[in-house]
Amino acid sequence: MTAIGGELRTVVRGRVLVPRDEGFEQASTPWNLAVRQRVSAVVEVADAADAAALVRFAAAAELPLSTRATGHSPSTAADGTVLVTTRALDGIEIDAAARMARVQAGVAWQPVLERAAAHGLAGACGSSAVIGVTGYTLGGGVGWFARSRGYAAHAVRALEVVTADGDQRRVTADAEPDLFWALRGGGGDFALVTGMEFELFDATELFGGRILWPAERTEAVVAAFRRATAEAEEGLSLWLTLLQFPPFPEIPEMLRGRAMVAVDVVALGAVTGPLRLFDEIPGAVLDTRRPLDAAQVGGVCMEPTDPSPARVRGELLTEFSARVSDALLAAAPQGGVGPLALVQVRHLGGALTRPRADAGCAGGIAEPYLLSLLGPAPTADVEAAVVERSDAVVDALRPYLSGRKPFTYLDSGETPAAVFDPVTLARLLEIKDRFDPDGLFRSNFPVIPPLGEADPSRVAAPVTV
Numbered sequence: 001m002t003a004i005g006g007e008l009r010t011v012v013r014g015r016v017l018v019p020r021d022e023g024f025e026q027a028s029t030p031w032n033l034a035v036r037q038r039v040s041a042v043v044e045v046a047d048a049a050d051a052a053a054l055v056r057f058a059a060a061a062e063l064p065l066s067t068r069a070t071g072h073s074p075s076t077a078a079d080g081t082v083l084v085t086t087r088a089l090d091g092i093e094i095d096a097a098a099r100m101a102r103v104q105a106g107v108a109w110q111p112v113l114e115r116a117a118a119h120g121l122a123g124a125c126g127s128s129a130v131i132g133v134t135g136y137t138l139g140g141g142v143g144w145f146a147r148s149r150g151y152a153a154h155a156v157r158a159l160e161v162v163t164a165d166g167d168q169r170r171v172t173a174d175a176e177p178d179l180f181w182a183l184r185g186g187g188g189d190f191a192l193v194t195g196m197e198f199e200l201f202d203a204t205e206l207f208g209g210r211i212l213w214p215a216e217r218t219e220a221v222v223a224a225f226r227r228a229t230a231e232a233e234e235g236l237s238l239w240l241t242l243l244q245f246p247p248f249p250e251i252p253e254m255l256r257g258r259a260m261v262a263v264d265v266v267a268l269g270a271v272t273g274p275l276r277l278f279d280e281i282p283g284a285v286l287d288t289r290r291p292l293d294a295a296q297v298g299g300v301c302m303e304p305t306d307p308s309p310a311r312v313r314g315e316l317l318t319e320f321s322a323r324v325s326d327a328l329l330a331a332a333p334q335g336g337v338g339p340l341a342l343v344q345v346r347h348l349g350g351a352l353t354r355p356r357a358d359a360g361c362a363g364g365i366a367e368p369y370l371l372s373l374l375g376p377a378p379t380a381d382v383e384a385a386v387v388e389r390s391d392a393v394v395d396a397l398r399p400y401l402s403g404r405k406p407f408t409y410l411d412s413g414e415t416p417a418a419v420f421d422p423v424t425l426a427r428l429l430e431i432k433d434r435f436d437p438d439g440l441f442r443s444n445f446p447v448i449p450p451l452g453e454a455d456p457s458r459v460a461a462p463v464t465v
Contacts, residue, residue: 011057014046030071034309034377035412039083048194056166064442069132075412075444099200105134114295122203122294124152129298130305139407140185140362144266147350148234151362153184160195164436182431185362189443208266209289215259222325228274234350235268244338259336309377313390314409316367316402324400331396339385340375410445
């Protein structure tokens, strides 16, 4: 490893770390601490030219490369790779007149939203603003504005990449259209992305927040959610969440250890009529709904911003009728969803369902709801309990699941075969073979999984990065 580190330091200007170097453990640990990625080295590239020099060296030395900005969706597929971190690639340009953003690969959503909000604009972000723009978008990106804008990947108009031959290229619908198609929803398995250009949209009329009730109100809230989503226009996004707050000191005392039910809302435009159904439910202990700007959207769900170990599972629901909600409540009763921290149902539909010629491989989502399960995994025993409860919830809802899932909801050990139909997957494999025939690039969820990834070894790592 020391020899590799010495050679890498002659190639790139950014910092190079190998095992036993001070800072290697911190640099190689992803945001989700439930997955330990055993990489051979970490290279913090200084810019796109640095990334190109690294790719050329790695190709000649037959060193596979993986890439990370924030590390929210890691997997053991990165084991044995040289991990390329892009945090130094932090440039942001907002062209308000053209409603376009240009970001480098290390940028997270929050600074982009802040700069866009100054012009009354927003981007198609997810629920957390600390997630990297590039990784989220390469995986499609299903967030607050998916019902009105579609996948985040649909907004991409150009990508700056380094291909496996070490060339820096600008990829668009006209220049390398097949690679453009694959990168918009297929993950980072086809090239090293150093920058992205995507459309923004008007967000001068935003409204949103969280309403929180004790678990005793769950049945009423679930019934109102069913009715509200049946009425909702495309600009209104509603997410239902059954919560089990941990007994941690940082949690407000009134919520600590309690089971609750929440509805999170973001409205783009004057589409808030269905919210009256939630106003009729008494006993709310919190209501943060208010006018927003784009910079505040990432705080609606009150998601954690510090690294932690967790297991996440996503499934697409074909309906959310009374029989589905009854099955869900039987598997996740009012007494709490522990050891899971949350069971969430997101309303989809709208723009996600409409065919579009410029969709990329992300395509669309026909299913009207997304089920999301998350649980802490600080130890192997707790992780096993989280997996067992997740399996129980999924088994209870299996008749209403399509069997597909969004790319950004893959967990370590899963593959794109759970995301794409056979025709799309075959085209992705052909593009991978054409642009990266030697398998230089390895994303967290590669189209050709490395040996052993189907049965990964997870090690909880309670450290902070």
